[in-house]
Amino acid sequence: MPLTPDRLxxxxxxxxxxxxxxxxxxxLSTQGKIRGSFHPCVGQEATAVGGxxxxxxxxxxxxxxxxxxxxxxxxxxVRAAMAEMLGxxxxxxxxxxxxxxxxDPSVGLLGANAIVAAGLPHAAGAALSAQxxxxxxxxxxxxxxxxVNQGVFHETLNLAAIWKLxxxxxxxxxxxxxxxxxxxxxSEVDTCKRATAYNMHAVRIDGNDVELIxxxxxxxxxxxxxxxxxxxxxxxxxxxWGHMMGDPEVYRTKEEVAKAREVEPLVRxxxxxxxxxxxxxxxxxxxxxxxxxxxxxxQFAENSSAxxxxxxFSDVFA
Amino acid sequence: MPTLTYAQALxxxxxEEMRADPRVFLMGEDIGQHGGVFRVTKDLSAEFGANRxxxxxxxxxxxxxxGIGAAMTGMRPVVxxxxxxxxxxxxxxxxxxxxxxxxxxxGAVSVPIVIRAQQGGGRGNGAQHSQSFDxxxxxxxxxxxxxxxxxxxxxxxxxxxxxxGNPVVFIEHKLLYNTKGxxxxxxxxxxxxxxxxxxxxxxxTIVSYSRTVLFALEAAEQLAEKGIEAEVIDLRTxxxxxxxxxxxxxxxxxxxxxxxxxxxxxxxxxEIVARVYEQAPDVLVTPARRLGAKHVPIPVAxxxxxxxxxxxxxxxxxxxxxx
Numbered sequence: 001m002p003l004t005p006d007r008l009x010x011x012x013x014x015x016x017x018x019x020x021x022x023x024x025x026x027x028l029s030t031q032g033k034i035r036g037s038f039h040p041c042v043g044q045e046a047t048a049v050g051g052x053x054x055x056x057x058x059x060x061x062x063x064x065x066x067x068x069x070x071x072x073x074x075x076x077x078v079r080a081a082m083a084e085m086l087g088x089x090x091x092x093x094x095x096x097x098x099x100x101x102x103x104d105p106s107v108g109l110l111g112a113n114a115i116v117a118a119g120l121p122h123a124a125g126a127a128l129s130a131q132x133x134x135x136x137x138x139x140x141x142x143x144x145x146x147x148v149n150q151g152v153f154h155e156t157l158n159l160a161a162i163w164k165l166x167x168x169x170x171x172x173x174x175x176x177x178x179x180x181x182x183x184x185x186x187s188e189v190d191t192c193k194r195a196t197a198y199n200m201h202a203v204r205i206d207g208n209d210v211e212l213i214x215x216x217x218x219x220x221x222x223x224x225x226x227x228x229x230x231x232x233x234x235x236x237x238x239x240x241w242g243h244m245m246g247d248p249e250v251y252r253t254k255e256e257v258a259k260a261r262e263v264e265p266l267v268r269x270x271x272x273x274x275x276x277x278x279x280x281x282x283x284x285x286x287x288x289x290x291x292x293x294x295x296x297x298x299q300f301a302e303n304s305s306a307x308x309x310x311x312x313f314s315d316v317f318a
Numbered sequence: 319m320p321t322l323t324y325a326q327a328l329x330x331x332x333x334e335e336m337r338a339d340p341r342v343f344l345m346g347e348d349i350g351q352h353g354g355v356f357r358v359t360k361d362l363s364a365e366f367g368a369n370r371x372x373x374x375x376x377x378x379x380x381x382x383x384x385g386i387g388a389a390m391t392g393m394r395p396v397v398x399x400x401x402x403x404x405x406x407x408x409x410x411x412x413x414x415x416x417x418x419x420x421x422x423x424x425g426a427v428s429v430p431i432v433i434r435a436q437q438g439g440g441r442g443n444g445a446q447h448s449q450s451f452d453x454x455x456x457x458x459x460x461x462x463x464x465x466x467x468x469x470x471x472x473x474x475x476x477x478x479x480x481x482x483g484n485p486v487v488f489i490e491h492k493l494l495y496n497t498k499g500x501x502x503x504x505x506x507x508x509x510x511x512x513x514x515x516x517x518x519x520x521x522x523t524i525v526s527y528s529r530t531v532l533f534a535l536e537a538a539e540q541l542a543e544k545g546i547e548a549e550v551i552d553l554r555t556x557x558x559x560x561x562x563x564x565x566x567x568x569x570x571x572x573x574x575x576x577x578x579x580x581x582x583x584x585x586x587x588x589e590i591v592a593r594v595y596e597q598a599p600d601v602l603v604t605p606a607r608r609l610g611a612k613h614v615p616i617p618v619a620x621x622x623x624x625x626x627x628x629x630x631x632x633x634x635x636x637x638x639x640x641x
Contacts, residue, residue, distance in 0.1 A: 113415075128387070156383065
C-alpha cells in the first residue's frame, strides 16, 4: 500500500512527534536531566518515517545511536522512550540502555547500536532467520554514511549478497561522519558504488522526501520478500543539529545550515500538504497533536520511578 | 559406553541437537562439504543440507554478527571460529554485541548463540594461531564460557550450551580433538556451571580446565609415585565459576595449584586464588600457586613453545615445592 496523500497528514504528525521528542530531550539535557550522550536526528525524520512505515509491523529494523526517530516510527512507545531518556524503570530498557540502545522486539525494533556499523549484520542475521524459517519478513538496517568505512559494513553486504538475504540497507547520508566532512575521509562519496560492487541493487535518492523514501523502501521490501535479495538505498539528507549535544559545529557554516533548513523534511512535507489543499490551521492542529503526545510522554516519564539499585543485576542472562 | 574422540563427541552433540531442534544451524569456514578443519562438522552438511550447515566467507565479524541477528529472531546458531585467535576480528560482535544486547534492552531480547572455537598451543602454530583467550573472555559480563577437557564433557556441555538461551563461548583445544574417551550412550547433558573432580586425592588440589586437565592428571600419577595424592578438579565451565567444588576440595587438601594454558598474568588462576583467600582465608597451609603461559607471545619451535606453555613436569614440580 503506497503512502497515499490521505496518509500524509499522519506522516507529518509522526515526523513532528520525532522532532519534538528531540527538542524535549535537548531542553531536558540543558537542565542536566539526561545522562550520557544524545545524538539528535533532527532533519532526518523523513528517512525514519518513510522507511519504517513502508515495512510491516513484524518486519525488523536495526538503527544507530542517532535512531530515536526510527525507533518511534517503527512503533516504540513515546512514553517508554522518554522514560528511558530520563533513566526510569518504565523506560524501554528499564534504564539500562539509554539514548543509544532503544530496543523493542514487539515492534520489530531489534535495537539501536552505539558502535558504528555493528547493527548491519544483526539485520542481515534477522533476514537470514526469516529466510531459514521461510517467513516472508524483511529486515532493514539504518546507518549513517560514516559506517561505510567500517569493515563489518563490507562483510555484511557481501554476506547479504551471496545468500540473497531479504535485507534493506538504508544509508542516511547526512554529509558528516561525527564532526568530519565525509568527503575528507571517504575515497568515493557515492556510497552506492560500494553496494553495486557487491552485485546489489543500489539507488541514491532524496532522503528528505518522505514519499520517495516510502516508495523506494516498499519496492525494496517487495523485492526482498519475492526472493530478490538485498537492496541498498542511499538517502541524501542533512543533520540540522550537531553530532551530539555540545558539538561546536566548526566543520560547517551557519549559511550552509540555513540553506539546508529550506529543504528539510518537515518544511518539504508542510509545503506538499498545503499544495494538496490543507490549510495552515490543519498543520497547526497536527503540530498541537504532536505536542500533546510529547507532553503526555514527559509527564509519564517524570512521574515514573527510578530503578532500584538491585535492578542493575538482572537482565544479564535469559 | 562407546569410545569417541573429542571431535566425534562434538559432532554427535551437533547432530543430535540439529535433529531435535530445527532452529539450530551452523555457520563457519569450511564446515560444510569439507567437514571442518578439525572434522567436528563431518558429514553434517550431507544430513542437514547447506542451508543449516553454512560455509561462510572469511569474515568473522560479519558472520558472528549475522548469528547474533538470527539468535535474536528465533534461531539457535552455532558459529565456529576456525581459531580462537580470530575472535579478535569479531571482538566487537562478541563483546560489545552478543554479551550486552540483552542487558542494554532491559531483558527484552535474548541472544541464544554458541560461538565455538579451538584455542591453545603445543603444535607449533605460532603466535597468531596458538593463543588461549579464556582468561579475558570471563572478564566480559554477559558471556557464558565453557572449556571441556574430555569427549564426554564436550558432548554434554555443547548440548547444554545450545539449549542455554544465552551467548556461550565454547572453548575447544586443537590438541584435544583426537583424544579419546568413553561417552555415555543415549541422551545426556552436562550442566553448565558445574566442575567435576576428575581424580580424588587428599594432599593437594590441582584446579584446571581444557587440555591442561590431562596434564594435571598425568602429573598426579607421577606425584602418586612419590607419595603425594593430588585431587584434580576440572572446572569445565569458567563463567559461571563453580567455586564450591574448589573450596570443598581445599578444605580437605589445604593446598592449591591452579593450572591453565592462557597467560598467567592477570589470568583466571589469579582470580581463583584471590577468591580462595577471600572466601576461605584460613584453609591453606602453604601459599596457593598458579601456572599459566609465560608473558611472551607463543613461539613456534618446540623447545621455545614448551618453555612458554605449562608442561606436566612444571605441574609436578610446583606441587612438590608445596611439601
